[in-house]
Each structure stands twice: as structure tokens, then as C-alpha cells.
Amino acid sequence: xxxxxxxxxxxxxxxxxxxxxxxxxxxxxxxxxxxxxxxxxxxxxxxxxxxxxxxxxxxxxxxxxxxxxxxxxxxxxxxxxxxxxxxxxxxxxxxxxxxxxxxxxxxxxxxxxxxxxxxxxxxxxxxxxxxxxxxxxxxxxxxxxxxxxxxxxxxxxxxxxxxxxxxxxxxxxxxxxxxxxxxxxxxxxxxxxxxxxxxxxxxxxxxxxxxxxxxxxxxxxxxxxxxxxxxxxxxxxxxxxxxxxxxxxxxxxxxxxxxxxxxxxxxxxxxxxxxxxxxxxxxxxxxxxxxxxxxxxxxxxxxxxxxxxxxxxxxxxxxxxxxxxxxxxxxxx
Amino acid sequence: xxxxxxxxxxxxxxxxxxxxxxxxxxxxxxxxxxxxxxxxxxxxxxxxxxxxxxxxxxxxxxxxxxxxxxxxxxxxxxxxxxxxxxxxxxxxxxxxxxxxxxxxxxxxxxxxxxxxxxxxxxxxxxxxxxxxxxxxxxxxxxxxxxxxxxxxxxxxxxxxxxxxxxxxxxxxxxxxxxxxxxxxxxxxxxxxxxxxxxxxxxxxxxxxxxxxxxxxxxxxxxxxxxxxxxxxxxxxxxxxxxxxxxxxxxxxxxxxxxxxxxxxxxxxxxxxxxxxxxxxxxxxxxxxxxxxxxxxxxxxxxxxxxxxxxxxxxxxxxxxxxxxxxxxxxxxx
Numbered sequence: 001x002x003x004x005x006x007x008x009x010x011x012x013x014x015x016x017x018x019x020x021x022x023x024x025x026x027x028x029x030x031x032x033x034x035x036x037x038x039x040x041x042x043x044x045x046x047x048x049x050x051x052x053x054x055x056x057x058x059x060x061x062x063x064x065x066x067x068x069x070x071x072x073x074x075x076x077x078x079x080x081x082x083x084x085x086x087x088x089x090x091x092x093x094x095x096x097x098x099x100x101x102x103x104x105x106x107x108x109x110x111x112x113x114x115x116x117x118x119x120x121x122x123x124x125x126x127x128x129x130x131x132x133x134x135x136x137x138x139x140x141x142x143x144x145x146x147x148x149x150x151x152x153x154x155x156x157x158x159x160x161x162x163x164x165x166x167x168x169x170x171x172x173x174x175x176x177x178x179x180x181x182x183x184x185x186x187x188x189x190x191x192x193x194x195x196x197x198x199x200x201x202x203x204x205x206x207x208x209x210x211x212x213x214x215x216x217x218x219x220x221x222x223x224x225x226x227x228x229x230x231x232x233x234x235x236x237x238x239x240x241x242x243x244x245x246x247x248x249x250x251x252x253x254x255x256x257x258x259x260x261x262x263x264x265x266x267x268x269x270x271x272x273x274x275x276x277x278x279x280x281x282x283x284x285x286x287x288x289x290x291x292x293x294x295x296x297x298x299x300x301x302x303x304x305x306x307x308x309x310x311x312x313x314x315x316x317x318x319x320x321x322x323x324x325x326x327x328x329x330x331x332x333x
Numbered sequence: 334x335x336x337x338x339x340x341x342x343x344x345x346x347x348x349x350x351x352x353x354x355x356x357x358x359x360x361x362x363x364x365x366x367x368x369x370x371x372x373x374x375x376x377x378x379x380x381x382x383x384x385x386x387x388x389x390x391x392x393x394x395x396x397x398x399x400x401x402x403x404x405x406x407x408x409x410x411x412x413x414x415x416x417x418x419x420x421x422x423x424x425x426x427x428x429x430x431x432x433x434x435x436x437x438x439x440x441x442x443x444x445x446x447x448x449x450x451x452x453x454x455x456x457x458x459x460x461x462x463x464x465x466x467x468x469x470x471x472x473x474x475x476x477x478x479x480x481x482x483x484x485x486x487x488x489x490x491x492x493x494x495x496x497x498x499x500x501x502x503x504x505x506x507x508x509x510x511x512x513x514x515x516x517x518x519x520x521x522x523x524x525x526x527x528x529x530x531x532x533x534x535x536x537x538x539x540x541x542x543x544x545x546x547x548x549x550x551x552x553x554x555x556x557x558x559x560x561x562x563x564x565x566x567x568x569x570x571x572x573x574x575x576x577x578x579x580x581x582x583x584x585x586x587x588x589x590x591x592x593x594x595x596x597x598x599x600x601x602x603x604x605x606x607x608x609x610x611x612x613x614x615x616x617x618x619x620x621x622x623x624x625x626x627x628x629x630x631x632x633x634x635x636x637x638x639x640x641x642x643x644x645x646x647x648x649x650x651x652x653x654x655x656x657x658x659x660x661x662x663x664x665x666x
Contacts, residue, residue, distance in 0.1 A: 002525040002545065004602035004638060006564040011605060014565070018604035021611035022624050058600040192335040212335065231339040232347070263599040266634050267391040269337035271351035272344060278354035291355050293660075295628075301599050301636060305337060325664075327626075332665040 001201045003301075008198035012055045012077055019062060023327050027065050033086040036062040037072040041094045047165040047174050048072070048094030051103040051158060052087055053110055054079040056197070057218060060155060060297045063328030069162035070103075070326070078197050078300070079219045081109030087117030091126060099127035099171030101178065103158055105150030106134040129171055131178035133157055135187045135308065137246045138215030138223050149217055152260050152308030153185035155296050156320070159329060163319030181316060186246050188239040189306030191216040191262060192229070195299050214238050218262075218299045218306075232269070236276035239307045244284060249309060251285025256320065258291070258308040263298030265305055270294065273305055281309075290320055296328065334534045336634075341531035345388045345410055352395060356660050360398050366419040369395040370405040374427045380498040380507050381405070381427030384436040384491060385420060386443055387412040389530070390551060393488060393630045396661030402495035403436075403659070411530050411633070412552045414442030420450030424459060432460035432504030434511065436490055438483030439467040462504055464511035466490055468520045468641065470579045471548030471556050482550055485593050485641030486518035488629050489653070492662060496652030514649060519576040522639030523556070523568060524549040524595060528632050547571050551595075551632045551639075565602070569609035572640045577617060582642060584618025589653065591624070591641040596631030598638055603627065606638055614642075623653055629661065 005011045013031060020029035028037045042048060051061040052074030061073035071094035076082035091100050100121060104114045111132070118128040133150030142149055161178040169177070191213045194203040204220030207213055212235070215223025249255065259274045261267070270293050281288050289312060297306070310316070323332045338344045346364060353362035361370045375381060384394040385407030394406035404427035409415035424433045433454060437447045444465070451461040466483030475482055494511040502510070524546045527536035537553030540546055545568070548556025582588065592607045594600070603626050614621050622645055630639070643649070656665045 002543070002562050002636070004525070004565045004568060004598065004606050006566055006605065011601065014608050015601050015604040018606070018608035018611070018626075021621075022604070022607055022626055056599075056601060058604070063600070192337070210335070229335050232337045233339055235337060264597040264634060264636070265337065266389075266596040266631055267396070267628070268344065268348050268389060268633070271348040271355070271391070272339065273337050273351070274355055275347050275351035278351070288354075293351075293355055295600070298599055300601070301597060303335070303597070303634060330664050331658075 001196050003198060005198055011198050012075055033083065033089050034075050035072055035086060035090050035093065036065045037090065037093050038065055041071050042096035044096045045098055046096050046168060047098045047171050048096055048100040049103060049161055049165055050074065050090045050094055050100060052082045053105055054081060056300045057297050059328030064158050064326050066326035068166050068322055068324035069158055069329065078199065081113050084113045084116035084120065087114055088120040091117060091121040091128065092124065095126045099129065101161060101174055102128060102130045103154060103178065104130055104132050105154050106132055106147055107144045107149065108146060109144065127171055129175035131157055131175060131182065133182045135182060135185045137186050137242045138188050142217055143221040144219065151189065151218055152187040152258055152297055152306050153182055153310065156185060156256065156258065156310050157181045159324060160316050160319040162324065163322030166322065177315060181310060184311040185308060186243040187306055187308040188243055189216050189304060190214045190235060190239060191302055191304035193264065193303040194220050195302035216304060218297060220299060220302065232272045233276045236273055236280060240277060240280045243307060243309050247311060249284065249286055249311060254287045254289045254312045256290040256310040256312055257281060257288045259293045260297055260306045260308065261295035262302040262304040263295055264301040264303040267294065270305060277307060289317065334529050336531060338531055344531050345408060366416065366422050367408050368405055368419060368423050368426065369398045370423065370426050371398055374404050375429035377429045378431055379429050379501060380431045380504050381429055381433040382436060382494055382498055383407065383423045383427055383433060385415045386438055387414060389633045390631050392661030397491050397659050399659035401499050401655055401657035402491055402662065411532065414446050417446045417449035417453060420447055421453040424450060424454040424461065425457065428459045432462065434494060434507055435461060435463045436487060436511065437463055437465050438487050439465055439480055440477045440482065441479060442477065460504055462508035464490060464508060464515065466515045468515060468518045470519050470575045471521050475550055476554040477552065484522065484551055485520040485591055485630055485639050486515055486643065489518060489589065489591065489643050490514045492657060493649050493652040495657065496655030499655065510648060514643065518641060518643040519579050520639055520641040521572040521576055522549050522637060523547045523572060524635055524637035526597065526636040527553050528635035549637060551630060553632060553635065565605045566609045569606055569613060573610060573613045576640060576642050580644060582617065582619055582644060587620045587622045587645045589623040589643040589645055590614060590621045592626045593630055593639045593641065594628035595635040595637040596628055597634040597636040600627065603638060610640060622650065
């Protein structure tokens with residue numbers, strides 16, 4: 001195992017030290033429990049939004065803390081759910097009196113722990129709503145999941161709900177919007193290579209030198225099938241077809257297309273894939289009105305990509321375009 | 334070789350198609366000769382800034398085209414210099430009457446071709462100034478270079494000069510500022526793994542399973558030495574010591590610290606490295622006033638990182654902070 005780390009056990013703490021050193025002007029980093037919190041939290045009268053999950057998916061979620069997106073993120077150890085007390089602390093830290101949203105990717109550990117944290121929050125008189133993401137069309141149940149896994153759409157939920165919360169929409173409105181984003185988003189991923197967790201030191205799975213895994217999960221969980229590596233056009237077709245059929249997307253739909261790198265894939269390849277995605281979208285009469293291309297929800301150094309399509313409505317588009325100022329996503333309308 | 338591409342020969346054209354599909358609202362992409370040009374170029378009365386070089390280093394340079402940074406970029410084939418006619422076309426395309434800057438990384442092919450393009454531009458009555466970057470302290474001459482290689486500081490030159498040009502500084506002022514950035518910036522990189530160019534299909538060099546190469550170039554050119562992989566603290570020390578000694582940086586200096594990923598390195602590892610960089614900087618009395626962490630000047634899927642330190646002055650800081658709106662870097666003051 002070759003990695004830029006000090007010790008397998010210390011990687012999350014070390015990363016948080018780096019995050020604090022780099023972004024301490026805009027976030028508060030705490031280590032016990034581990035949290036990244038917007039520096040001006042809680043924002044009075046604004047719905048607070050938190051998320052969290054195992055580390056190893058950076059910039060998600062810590063890199064999305066800031067105005068226009070998350071109020072706090074709770075990083076677990078690599079590929080390990082954070083604990084209920086982390087989430088409960090974060091809930092308290094961002095409660096500005098308008099309630100708090102938990103954005104939860106559908107993995108058994110995350111769901112269970114966020115449920116407990118929501119109960120703890122409610123016990124302190126904080127209104128909590130949960131948005132569960134489960135956009136991965138690859139498999140129904142998987143290694144760590146009952147039902148579909150939550151993947152790329154999570155980034156879009158966090159951005160769009162962040163915009164709505166900044167606009168002082170109510171807890172129910174932000175929650176409803178986030179659930180609509182999840183309901184209208186579909187994703188699927190693939191891997192050229194496995195990743196190695198620092199703790200295990202071994203590849204998460206074995207893949208032959210000429211094979212790819214279609215439908216991979218973000219922790220290296222098995223996908224749908226393996227096949228010989230083909231051209232990018234074939235990879236895009238393998239991912240786009242199930243996505244398009246599942247919602248289903250229809251001619252005339254306006255969509256956001258998100259081509260995501262798994263962590264070890266260079267940007268040049270993501271643009272090659274995006275060219276194919278744009279071609280397929282056009283063949284199906286979809287209008288790509290917004291796009292995002294880059295590594296935003298990753299699996300350590302895994303090589304591969306995922307595609308997410310979101311059927312946009314006017315409100316989603318408006319809050320997608322709204323200003324955001326985080327280490328990982330940053331723009332002004 | 335496993336890559337998300339269609340054919341080894343078509344990768345740059347395919348990438349440009351993806352770039353056009355994604356960013357056609359803000360750039361014009363042409364294919365013969367290959368160029369990415371700001372959609373509103375030439376901007377009347379503004380110094381035009383172009384750069385270029387081999388592909389495989391994305392987002393550099395095409396991802397830096399837009400207000401506040403480059404007016405155009407000329408991508409060559411992977412790790413291959415663009416041609417003089419590409420550069421000459423780009424020079425004409427961005428000439429708003431105030432002259433054009435060529436930002437050139439110090440590689441023999443790039444230097445020669447940009448020289449010819451500058452002559453061609455002057456032949457058409459366009460004032461051209463060249464900023465040559467040569468910030469890599471690792472080696473004096475190398476495989477493709479007489480003198481030091483131009484690496485990470487190039488991103489900083491492009492951003493800072495872009496800000497100055499947007500502020501309608503003169504050709505001489507922008508050129509002088511860019512040269513000052515180069516003169517005050519130092520970089521060094523390392524690799525955990527080689528990269529594979531699509532054309533060759535083979536690793537650019539061999540590295541044992543427990544070895545790293547210190548001082549690597551962005552095309553996989555040999556560095557200073559190889560050693561057993563150590564902790565991130567050791568890697569940071571190996572890169573920071575030559576950088577600090579070379580300028581030299583002194584206690585009290587205000588610096589921009591840039592931790593760059595080589596393309597296949599996940600963000601979590603870059604933050605671990607940044608924590609070490611911040612520690613070493615503090616031990617030397619440096620004040621890190623700005624930072625940049627991410628994969629901005631890459632070597633295909635190579636795993637590894639580079640560190641760039643820039644000694645800031647007031648003018649550099651101001652133009653670093655100035656608004657920028659490109660696919661690769663985007664913020665508003």
C-alpha cells in the first residue's frame with residue numbers, strides 16, 4: 001500500500017488538521033467528536049443542514065460546509081459511519097431555531113446512527129427532518145445497504161437544499177425539495193481499479209488487468225457485472241441506459257448531468273466521458289441545462305466514474321445556481 | 334492500460350468535445366488548430382493572456398480559460414507541445430489591442446514553438462511578451478528541459494496575471510508581475526506511481542511497490558532520487574526543504590502554499606500533506622496567507638503530489654483574490 005498518509009489509524013485526524021489549517025477562517029474543526037462546522041453557525045432563523053458519513057469520499061461532505069450548502073459535516077473513520085453523538089452534536093451546533101435537516105446516504109450504519117441522532121435532537125427540542133438519498137440504480141440491496149445506495153445525487157441535494165435554506169425557506173419546504181431532488185435523480189458508477197482502505201492495506205476487491213466493474217458502489221461493493229474494458233462510449237452507454245430507463249427520463253426533460261470521478265481518475269478522462277454522456281442525452285431528446293464534472297464523491301484512489309442525471313424543475317435550477325462558498329464548490333450567481 | 338478513453342489517438346479531440354459540450358456557453362472550442370478561447374475574446378483594451386502545452390495536465394490550461402485568468406489555451410497532444418500555428422492563432426484571437434502575454438512552461442518544445450508564435454504575432458503587429466516559468470527546484474536540466482522545469486507556479490502566474498489584465502494593467506506591468514511571481518515561487522513534486530500515456534500504453538517509468546520518486550517531473554521525467562515510501566511527514570519534508578532553501582524563504586515571509594495532486598491522488602491525502610506543510614511552514618516562521626489544495630497541474634493518473642510556495646507581496650495577493658470565473662478555478666472576491 002502506497003499512500004500519502006502518516007499512519008493508517010491517524011488518516012482522518014491528520015486530514016482534519018489539514019482542513020483546519022487550510023480553511024480555519026471559514027469553518028470550525030473539532031476533533032472529539034469529529035465535526036466540521038460553518039464558522040458562523042448557528043445562523044439565526046435559517047434551517048441548518050448537516051450531513052456525514054464515512055471518510056474517503058472527499059470533498060464530500062466536509063468540503064461542502066459553508067454558505068449555500070452544509071452547516072456541518074460529521075466525518076467517520078474511512079468507510080465507517082460517524083457515531084450518533086457526532087451527529088447530535090452537529091445538530092445542536094447548527095440549530096438556528098428553524099430546525100435541522102439531516103442528509104443521509106442510504107447505508108445501514110448511517111441510517112441507524114442518524115435516526116438515533118434525530119431522536120436525540122428532538123429530545124432537546126430541535127425539529128429534525130431527514131432526507132434519505134438512494135439514487136444508485138445499480139443494485140437493489142448491497143453489502144451495506146437495504147434498498148438502493150445513496151451516491152452522486154447527495155451532492156446535488158446538499159447544494160440545492162443549501163441554496164433554499166440560505167433563502168430562508170422553511171424546514172418542511174427544504175425537506176420536501178431535497179426529497180424531490182432525490183426522487184428525480186438517478187446514478188450509476190463503474191471502476192477500473194479497486195481502492196485500498198488504510199486500515200486493511202488490501203484492495204477492496206480484485207479486478208483483472210483488462211476488466212472493469214459496472215455498477216460499483218462507493219466503498220468498492222460489488223456492482224452488476226464485470227466485463228472487458230471497452231471504449232468510453234461503451235462505459236457511458238452501460239451507465240446511462242439503466243439511469244435513463246429507471247426514472248424514466250423522457251424526451252424534452254431538462255436535466256443536470258454530473259460526471260463524477262472516483263478519486264484516482266484524471267479530469268481529461270471525465271471530459272471524454274462527458275462528451276459521450278452529452279451525445280447519449282441528445283439522442284434521447286434530453287436538454288442538459290446544467291453540468292458538473294469533477295471528483296466530488298470519491299472512493300479513495302479508486303479509478304472510475306459515476307454518472308448522475310437529475311430531472312430539473314425551476315426551483316431546483318434556481319437553487320443550484322444560487323451562490324455557494326465552500327472549499328469544494330464555490331460560485332456566485 | 335485501463336483508461337476512460339475511446340482510442341489512444343482520439344483522446345484530446347474527445348476531451349475537447351466534452352469541454353465544448355460542458356462549457357460552450359463560456360468558451361469557443363476549435364479543433365483545427367485546437368484552441369479553447371474565452372467566448373468574448375478579444376476583450377477590447379485588455380491585455381490578452383494565452384498559455385498552452387501538452388495535454389494530460391488538466392485542468393491546466395484549458396480549464397483556466399475565462400474572466401480573470403486566461404483568454405485562450407492551446408492543448409497539444411498528450412505530453413506534446415502544441416504547434417506554433419496553434420499559438421499564433423490564439424494570439425490573434427485574444428488580441429484586444431493592448432498586447433498579448435504568452436505564459437510558457439520551460440520545456441524545450443514549448444519554448445521553441447512559443448518563440449516562433451511570438452515572432453508570427455509580432456509580424457502581424459501584435460505586441461507579445463513571454464513569461465517563462467521555471468520553478469521546479471528538483472533538477473537543473475532534465476529529459477525535456479534546459480534549465481529548470483516550469484510546474485506549479487504556472488497556475489499562480491496565470492491567476493495573478495489574469496487578475497491584473499482584467500484590471501487593465503499594461504502589457505509591461507502584467508509581464509513584470511508574472512515574472513515576479515515566477516521569481517518568487519518554488520516547487521517540487523513526487524510520485525507514488527508512474528502514469529501511462531495513451532499512445533505508449535506503458536508506464537512512463539518503473540517504480541517498486543514500496544518506492545517513491547522524489548523530484549519527479551510532470552511527464553514522469555526522473556527526479557532526484559528514489560526511496561522507500563515513508564510517512565506523509567517525511568514526504569513533505571523532502572519537498573519543503575529544497576523549496577525553502579532555494580529562494581530562500583525567510584522567517585516572516587507571507588506565502589501562498591499550493592498542495593497539488595498529480596491526477597490519481599485523492600483529496601484526503603492532499604489534506605494530510607497540507608497539514609504537514611503547514612507545520613513545517615510554521616516551524617520556519619512563514620505565514621501562510623493563502624492556500625490552494627487540489628489537482629490543478631496533473632500528470633494523467635499519476636499518484637503523488639507537488640508543493641509550491643510563493644512569497645507574496647501586496648499586488649500578488651490582491652490579484653490572487655480578484656474574481657475568477659473558469660471551469661477550473663472560480664470565485665468572487
